[in-house]
Amino acid sequence: MESLYIIKIGGNVIDNSESLHRFLEAFTKLKGHKILVHGGGKVATQLGETLGIEAKMVDGRRITDIETLRVVTMVYGGLINKNIVAQLQRYGTNAIGLTGADGNFIKARKRPVKTIDYGFVGDIDDDSVNAKGISALLDAGFTPVFSALTHDGEGQMLNTNADTIASALAVGLSGLYKTTLIYCFEKKGVLKDIDDEDSLIREINPERYDELKTAGIIHSGMLPKLDNAFKAIGFGVQAVIIGHADDLGKLGDGASFGTRLSN
Amino acid sequence: MESLYIIKIGGNVIDNSESLHRFLEAFTKLKGHKILVHGGGKVATQLGETLGIEAKMVDGRRITDIETLRVVTMVYGGLINKNIVAQLQRYGTNAIGLTGADGNFIKARKRPVKTIDYGFVGDIDDDSVNAKGISALLDAGFTPVFSALTHDGEGQMLNTNADTIASALAVGLSGLYKTTLIYCFEKKGVLKDIDDEDSLIREINPERYDELKTAGIIHSGMLPKLDNAFKAIGFGVQAVIIGHADDLGKLGDGASFGTRLSN
Numbered sequence: 250m251e252s253l254y255i256i257k258i259g260g261n262v263i264d265n266s267e268s269l270h271r272f273l274e275a276f277t278k279l280k281g282h283k284i285l286v287h288g289g290g291k292v293a294t295q296l297g298e299t300l301g302i303e304a305k306m307v308d309g310r311r312i313t314d315i316e317t318l319r320v321v322t323m324v325y326g327g328l329i330n331k332n333i334v335a336q337l338q339r340y341g342t343n344a345i346g347l348t349g350a351d352g353n354f355i356k357a358r359k360r361p362v363k364t365i366d367y368g369f370v371g372d373i374d375d376d377s378v379n380a381k382g383i384s385a386l387l388d389a390g391f392t393p394v395f396s397a398l399t400h401d402g403e404g405q406m407l408n409t410n411a412d413t414i415a416s417a418l419a420v421g422l423s424g425l426y427k428t429t430l431i432y433c434f435e436k437k438g439v440l441k442d443i444d445d446e447d448s449l450i451r452e453i454n455p456e457r458y459d460e461l462k463t464a465g466i467i468h469s470g471m472l473p474k475l476d477n478a479f480k481a482i483g484f485g486v487q488a489v490i491i492g493h494a495d496d497l498g499k500l501g502d503g504a505s506f507g508t509r510l511s512n
Numbered sequence: 513m514e515s516l517y518i519i520k521i522g523g524n525v526i527d528n529s530e531s532l533h534r535f536l537e538a539f540t541k542l543k544g545h546k547i548l549v550h551g552g553g554k555v556a557t558q559l560g561e562t563l564g565i566e567a568k569m570v571d572g573r574r575i576t577d578i579e580t581l582r583v584v585t586m587v588y589g590g591l592i593n594k595n596i597v598a599q600l601q602r603y604g605t606n607a608i609g610l611t612g613a614d615g616n617f618i619k620a621r622k623r624p625v626k627t628i629d630y631g632f633v634g635d636i637d638d639d640s641v642n643a644k645g646i647s648a649l650l651d652a653g654f655t656p657v658f659s660a661l662t663h664d665g666e667g668q669m670l671n672t673n674a675d676t677i678a679s680a681l682a683v684g685l686s687g688l689y690k691t692t693l694i695y696c697f698e699k700k701g702v703l704k705d706i707d708d709e710d711s712l713i714r715e716i717n718p719e720r721y722d723e724l725k726t727a728g729i730i731h732s733g734m735l736p737k738l739d740n741a742f743k744a745i746g747f748g749v750q751a752v753i754i755g756h757a758d759d760l761g762k763l764g765d766g767a768s769f770g771t772r773l774s775n
Contacts, residue, residue, distance in 0.1 A: 327590020404602035
């Protein structure tokens with residue numbers, strides 16, 4: 250099986266032009282098949298504010314009403330996605346910008362209303378990812394760039410968390426490729442001491458993960474991230490790497506990058 | 513050679529939800545390879561107004577300053593493009609939404625400043641269209657949906673007229689496919705009497721075109737449209753059809769649709 254990197258970047262990279270360019274250059278240098286997944290950033294929030302659309306949050310999650318869906322479709326699917334694609338083309342990556350609607354690549358289900366109506370938010374199922382379709386693109390020499398948007402197959406665009414999309418792609422494509430899922434965030438990786446960037450933990454397997462949790466070294470915000478990472482590994486993903494976008498270049502150089510989670 | 517339809521729709525279809533759905537259904541029923549090209553519509557103008565960006569026109573042409581470019585990248589490349597793709601997927605067309613930056617499919621040149629600075633407007637060259645790349649997508653079973661955006665290959669998105677993009681695609685792909693270029697507009701086709709929709713001229717070849725011009729039947733606004741159409745035919749396009757979007761279904765039924773221009 251060929252290798253495939255699925256790399257997710259968030260607002261902290263997108264909002265900083267220098268970081269973004271450094272990242273896109275390093276991304277271009279990575280050999281082999283790769284997929285980029287990006288979230289939003291300040292631009293969506295700012296545009297929403299300018300248009301008088303209030304960001305509605307419940308329990309830290311954005312409520313996607315129809316006006317917010319329009320904004321994210323414009324900003325994620327248009328402005329950010331196409332500018333990243335144009336930059337990647339400049340660096341020599343044959344990028345193609347996508348949402349889950351394109352090629353029916355990621356079909357989601359509008360989140361059912363229980364106590365909270367999240368609006369036009371798409372949840373991912375086991376069979377959401379159209380692995381064959383995405384593979385056809387990869388085989389034709391294209392590098393997909395996914396924004397955090399899906400569709401329901403009935404004509405409705407939906408907003409889906411970029412971390413979730415990246416993970417679903419890595420799992421969904423693990424039957425066809427040796428997939429490595431990479432989350433770029435604002436730290437060098439999983440740190441023993443959150444205030445010390447030199448305390449990076451380079452490798453974590455499930456046993457070590459249990460030890461780190463028991464010792465209280467990994468806690469709070471990192472727990473769901475790592476739980477989801479090990480879940481993806483359980484579903485066939487080769488490894489999950491969590492690291493700083495600025496360090497992606499090390500991966501191309503064969504050096505170690507961030508924290509590597511694997512079985 | 514296989515056949516390929518390149519079909520352009522404008523604001524009059526996009527702005528009318530009923531027209532759009534009727535069109536997308538007819539588009540889906542068309543057999544064989546096809547490409548959709550869409551322009552903007554009222555949404556871009558409205559969003560620009562809400563954001564306080566004044567639409568700047570010189571000689572009937574939109575000046576694309578950086579703020580306007582952001583708006584059209586959001587609206588054409590995001591909102592309109594992705595909603596059309598999601599609708600087409602619902603109807604069963606395996607659409608994939610694109611700009612010229614994606615796959616480096618259409619590389620344009622920023623219009624040089626002479627007397628007027630048009631801003632971020634992309635002009636098309638003979639070698640702008642990446643026919644091989646687009647053909648790879650078509651062969652993989654995708655139906656490309658292009659918005660009126662290109663790039664310069666140096667990381668800059670550009671705004672390019674949708675009619676021009678459609679024509680460039682038809683010419684550029686005519687070496688690989690028997691291309692038919694279809695312009696959908698608000699009339700049934702070329703009319704003998706502009707106020708009489710029953711006065712449709714069904715076929716025009718270059719000789720007949722000269723006669724119609726000499727007789728003063730074709731004049732003013734239709735002249736550049738038809739001149740460009742015959743230019744495209746001169747460059748290898750099999751036929752150009754000009755007709756009403758509502759009538760596209762007739763083409764799938766094998767009936768005559770609009771005005772057919774050919775050699």
